[in-house]
Amino acid sequence: MTWVNDPNPALVVLIVALLAPLVTVILGFWDTRNTAGAAVATTAAAFAAAVWGAWNGDASYSVVWSETWGIRFEIHLDGLASMYAVLATGIGLLIAVYASGYMPLHRHHTGKRRADDVRFFGFLLLFMAAMVGLVMSQDLILLFVFWDLTAIASYFLIGYDSEEEESRTAALMALLVTGVSAVGVLVGALLLWSEYRTFSLPLLFQSAEPSTTVTWAVSLILVGALAKSAQFPLHFWLPRAMAAPTPVSAYLHSAAMVAAGVFLIGRIYPLVSLDTRVLDALIVIGGASMVVGGLVALTRDVFKQVLAYSTISQYGYVVVMFGIGGEYGVAGATFYVIAHAIAKSALFMTAGAVTEATGSARLADVGGLWRRMPWLAVGSAMASAGLMALPFTIGFFKDELFFAGADGRGQLIQWFAVAGATLSFAYIARFWAGIFLGPRQGDVQPVPASLVIPVGVLGALTVLGGIWVEPFRWLAEQAARVSFGEELEINLAYHLDTRTENLMALSVYGLGAVVLLTGRWWHQPVERLVKIGNRIGPARGYALALYGMNRLSDSIHDFEVRDLRSRIATILIPSGALVLLAVIYSPTQDTFRFTSIESGDLPLLLMLGVAAASGVMVVIPQDHLRMALTLSGVGFSLAVVYALLGAPDVALVAVLIETIFTVVFIGILVLIPRPILRYERNLRAPRIRLGRDAIIAFIAGSVAFVVVWSALSRPSASTTVIGRHIEQSPLAHGYDVVTVILADFRGFDTMGEITVIAIAFVGILSLMRAGRLR
Amino acid sequence: MIVLPLGILWFGAVLLAILDGTRTKNALLAIGLLASALLATIWLGFDIVANGPRSMVIGGWEQGVGITLSVDTLGIIFATLSLTVLLAALVFETANRVRARVFPALVLFMGVGLTGLFFTGDVFNFYVFFEIAMISAYVLASYGETPRQFRAAFLFIVVNLLGSMLFLISIAAIYHITGRLDMAGIAAQIPLVAESPVLLIATLIFVAFSTKLGLFPFHFWLAPVYTGTRPSVAAILSGALANIGSYGLLRFGADLLPRELADGAPVLIVLGTVSIIYGAVQSVSRHSPSEVLAYSAIGQVGYIMIALAIGGEVGFFAVILYAVINGLNKGLLFLTVGLRGWLVGASFVVGAFSVAGVPPAAGFLGKISIFWAAIEDDAWSIVFLVFLGSALSFLYMFQLYQRRFWIAREDEVESSRLPQVIVTALAIGLLIVGLWPEPLLDITDHAVSGLLDSPAVGVSP
Amino acid sequence: MSDRTVTTTVLTQVAARILLIPIFVVAIGIMIKGYVDIGDGFSAGVIASLGVALQVMVFGPEELTRLPVIQRAPKGTFLGLLIALLTAFVPAVRGQPLMTHWPPAGEAAIHFGTVEFITAVAFDVGVFLVVFGFGVGVTATLARAQERKSSMAGLFSRPGDAGEAGERS
Amino acid sequence: MTLILSLAVAILFASGAYLMLKHDLVRLIVGMVLIGNAANLFIMAAALRIGDAPVYPIEDETSDPLVQAMTLTAIVISFAVSALVLALAYRVYIAHASVDMRELSLAEEEQADIDDTLDGEPEPMLDVDDSSIGESSPVGAADAGEAKTR
Incomplete structure (x- = not known):
């Protein structure tokens, strides 16, 4: 157990700090009266560890965190880390002492329960732990993780009195400003990676040279840092954050949140000074x-x-x-x-x-x-x-x-x-x-x-x-x-x-x-100046942006399509546009071809005509029953088409399916009272709408037409497996190739198909037995 | 081994179709079956990562004659994700008391469909499994049996059927121009075919999968369906079923039609951009949680599209990673919709941080990978766009969170403990993935190299 | 009830009853001969269920309770699915690919007249059962819904239309 | 011939699409069935070759059996889905006493309004004056005193 005999100060400091919130929350859950005491004790331990670590100095620990991305869990308790760790834990200790006296009073004012203390101290200590982790991180991604962890902790602390609107807006604002700006840190880190292929700060310091990429990366990271340090013009979240209980404010302003910003500047200073x-x-x-x-x-x-x-x-x-x-x-x-x-x-x-x-x-x-x-x-x-x-x-x-x-x-x-x-x-x-x-x-x-x-x-x-x-x-x-x-x-x-x-x-x-x-002379003018600043300042910008975003959201929601037909149209029309785009983009030469019509094709031609004509017939406004029959007409004529295409199996099934579908269709139609069915039919749609529908239908048809024709215009593929299918059918003990494909070669498809039938069956039964599923 | 997950699910589904699913013991049986299928999938995944893709021609015929089942890492990732979400939804519903006899059976049937389509190496078989999954989803959408669910289910069917038909037409067209149905054969034949019909076919496939995913402007069905269905069903639809879209685009786009994918990249970027902004802006002022989540889902699809358009190693990596994490996020968040209580609040906020990309919740991995892809591509406008989208996601997720969990209301009744514990477990899962991302990153990397090595290497035997 | 007695004559009743048997025979024939000639378990299932549908149309839903085969048909859907699944997955247990039929390709099968006993036929029987169960089940449900509707006519119709509701033959 | 086949597919597809734009649930379903028919016809049309029925004894060139098998599967699947949709339409009618999509849309909007009132408005900050923040959390001296006396 060399680890116990010769502990790594960096790890010890981090672990003790991370244990502080954990132990406090566990003890607090056990008995809420423990919370404050546990918080003081654990922070004291963290402080002791930090001082000890600072004294022993310069320890580091590194282990691969993610091999794929080359991220390391790399911490180093160097001078900078020691200083901030001592500050965060030391002031954290005093804050914990202070809070143990303050929170009962606060509870009394706000009518909170004792159990809420667990939440408070938990996040307060998490804040401290995140700070300690942050200051030791040597890997930019690890640093980003702890960076956001401080934002999370501060969010819950600022919004601690969540029943107050003031606290809620303050918490949201702090999160938005610091959380969104933290994305800058992330992008900056990735930029540095794209240039130097590493996230490790020591390696970056070694190899970085002044370049536009580095300047951009550093600037993006600094945006995050400055927002966290509440620097103009992203400072406005900090005064709002005063809605938090006082111990939080005290911590936020001295050793945690805001200090994290300047810490980061100090941490990447070798890059900043380039x-x-x-x-x-x-x-x-x-x-x-x-x-x-x-x-x-x-x-x-x-x-x-x-x-x-x-x-x-x-x-x-x-x-x-x-x-x-x-x-x-x-x-x-x-x-x-x-x-x-x-x-x-x-x-x-x-x-x-x-x-x-x-x-x-x-x-x-x-x-x-x-x-x-x-x-x-x-x-x-x-x-x-x-x-x-x-x-x-x-x-x-x-x-x-x-x-x-x-x-x-x-x-x-x-x-x-x-x-x-x-x-x-x-x-x-x-x-x-x-x-x-x-x-x-x-x-x-x-x-x-x-x-x-x-x-x-x-x-x-x-x-x-x-x-x-x-x-x-x-x-x-x-x-x-x-x-x-x-x-x-x-x-x-x-x-x-x-x-x-x-x-x-x-x-x-x-x-x-x-x-x-001279206060009485300058007070008035300065106050007026501040008021003007409020009216045109960044806080105003933030509020307007939020308000505007909500309004914009509302107004584009009014354009959101709300009825089914438009929802369908919004699929058909864009598809038409995309297909048109594809047609324009792709070479048109040889895309579409005519093949000759031979005399033997005449019956087929005729039946296709019948099918298409009955398809159009279905569209003509009519009685529902007649519509069902015309629809089955389409099916039957298609069955004949299939037969003419040399597919008796398909023709047989098509006829059977069409029959049973018509039975089911009429069976359902009968269940719906006639007046309700007639109601729709009697309403004449405005001519414009009919015209619009026709145009959309035309677009849909054209999409189908273009794709289908261009595919059919290809000479049929030369290499195909159907020869093998036909050859091997007798091997599979079958002489109707289609049936053999269905039951053997591609029996798995049929397996799926009957599963679909079974699921539909389950669904139909549960839907038709109104009121109760099956 | 390759058939084990499918077999468990399929037999289990048939068994449960006869049993009464409202009884707890039957629901528990379904949970057990689903969990063992998930374990079998993971086991298979270990084998595949170690020994390479596995495949099998059904019926023992030569490839092309029989249907090829072939499993590569990509399929395993999506199957694992989908089964996880299905399992979570089923456990959740069991804890909440199942209200319909057929619910567990349908969840298993959907598992059959999804696993099958992730495992198949044949385009028509893909369609068949796709329909199994879809028809289960159609029936599931009406689960709950109030007028609202019926409306949602109807809308869902109509729109998705249209998408399915477009997909079917494109499969037939692919068959006509290549003479093959197995993916390996198609991938080999496609480059020999002139560009124009393939591009048109690719367009239809794109429309079909985008409709499934809810990409702008094919998204108009999505919000009412996700808000109209029960929370567990919405979780299934957005966390499991929508994976078909991402997987399909990867399989058909990156694997079978890479040339057409590259041609279509500008369109993908434009639509992805609009989708991100549209979805995010819409979410900001929506009132009900499921509506916010639905619009947020539309925005997230945009990221997937953009990563797909960027393509290459980093791009596909981002697509997979983002799809996985988004599926988990949405699964968790939709389940919290009907619940109340502090554990739910805590779980929701983990999901919210994940959506906004704040560590240690897993979402930041997806955000990193998207930024990464954009930066490697030197696409500054995309970096800015993703930044904007993530800023808006902070806004809408936390406006929602505060409104729902920070403002006390009189009519609040805390939900029973068990469902709360389940969503908490999911949230903890998200945190674990965020804190120990290596397994996920590693397997994603594996899948990407499988996609890129040579076209359709994952589907050849 | 009353509409039906009016619309169905004795002649149709007799015709329907007589037709049932040939319909079933044709169905079974199609299924078994499917490998040799056009048609398979699927067509057979549809034909058989159309036969049942005819009975229901003529004699009413209570007809379904009379024949035990028909009564159990809905459950048969899942039995059929199970049979089909077994033919698909049992080979996997023996280490063969899914749906490897027995006897293996090219080897002689046991003949019973011109009927070959191969597992593909078992698969087809499964398909038949699924489709038949579906057809019968849906027909029965529709018939029952129709009956329920005539007994509560007007309940779901628009105000004022109550009198008209329920007509249509 | 390819042109004629494509036209037939396109006409069926367009008719289906036209019906899907109607307000009547039943017509909508008919439209879906028509589009399904168009897709099935196209699968058959995508046959690599056309000839005799692929049934032994085979003499001449046969039709493509594979598309036939595919068409069969597709026909059955679209039948199953259509039957399910019909049943669902019946339930929609039971729930709304109507088969008119407009009434469904109305019901949807009503529901959305109910949701909106239940879930509350987003609360964007409008007041940028922060000069009194930090004052309100402790309520007052009297209150604080009370705490002491307990």
């Missing part, structure tokens, strides 16, 4: 997200909305940093994710706790709570300070790296960096101050400690990171090396000098304070 145009596009998209997210965050009143837009804005930073590229850019982006995840989840939990305590979710309705909820205030103050990039928090370094990176890319980017940081300073300060400072507002109820402790822990971590940054720096450095593809070092320290970064940071504090204090 084309500078892609990098420039990242800067533009990230920049737009920074501005849009920041402006909207400044105007929002609902806690979770402020935070949601702030996330869009702050992941905008990360994307911009990836776009800036280089050592600083990559390092900054990676480090930023850690700092942001810790602080942002704390703020979401704060929002949830405050709402539970006061019953209000708007900044306008609360204020001055620091006295009533001191621990929460302190914890979230530390987290806010982190996001505001104040010194002695981990957040200071994230901006430091950002500014350092921007420094290399010219003045414009520098100004932009300052502006973005200012916005984020302002909206975070507005958020915290709005809740905890100012005049006292709102009635506070005590909340369970489990809603406050995680905030405190995360706040403490934020400050700890500002003082002893080494563990975080190490994690980020390992990760950034993987993304960057070469050695890289992150140096983080406080410098008391006038280097550009410091000046930029100082100007951010100053400008941020100004923005905060």
